[in-house]
Amino acid sequence: MIRLPASLERQLTELFPRVREREQFVADVVSRALEGAQESSDDAPEAIGGTLHLFTDGGSRGNPGRAAIGCVLEDPSKGVLLREHAKYIGTTTNNVAEYSALIEGLKIAKRYHPNALLCYLDSELIVKQLNGEYKVRMEALRPFYDEIQDLKSHFKDIRFIHIPRADNFRADALVNQALDANPSPHYER
DSSP: OOOOOHHHHHHHHHHOOSHHHHHHHHHHHHHHHHHHHHHHHHHSOOOOOSEEEEEEEEEEEETTEEEEEEEEEEETTTTEEEEEEEEEEEEEOHHHHHHHHHHHHHHHHHTTOOSEEEEEESOHHHHHHHTTSSOOOOGGGHHHHHHHHHHHTTOSEEEEEEOOGGGGHHHHHHHHHHHHHSOOSSOOO
8 A cells, every 4th residue: 555645644634534435545546647657658759769850039129028849850852841840938048048048959859869869050149059159148057068968968969950940930930929929918029
């Protein structure tokens, strides 16, 4: 039998005064949790290997302003879109949004276990910081940079490549969709 913390045991006793009902409730909760864990592991993508392309973009309307991220992961050898992700992230700067998009994209790509990952960004600043050409001078960006350094260890080969904004249109479109889906409570000029 599972031993529960005393505070949780007290709450369960208040909800279910009868021992049999309490035990049945706990058994049902554990059973559902185990079923959910099995379903989520079935949903995990299989290892792909090969080279994957990750396109990320982050943007804010105002700087700082309402911000969102967009990520596109594709397998270029098969011409297959593996995953798209867009998310509104609240009020922040465009650089924080760019870093946040890359972090989210790396977390997604990690699940596919690529042999090589080419990361395409339209932020020249962030690409040059990650490639060691520029130092990270803004302390507010340091935690994001450090997190990416940790995530890099999950990839055998990873490269950060600057591309023109026009070539990053899919990730940019996802950013705009997320921003449009979360309109400002105030009128924007």
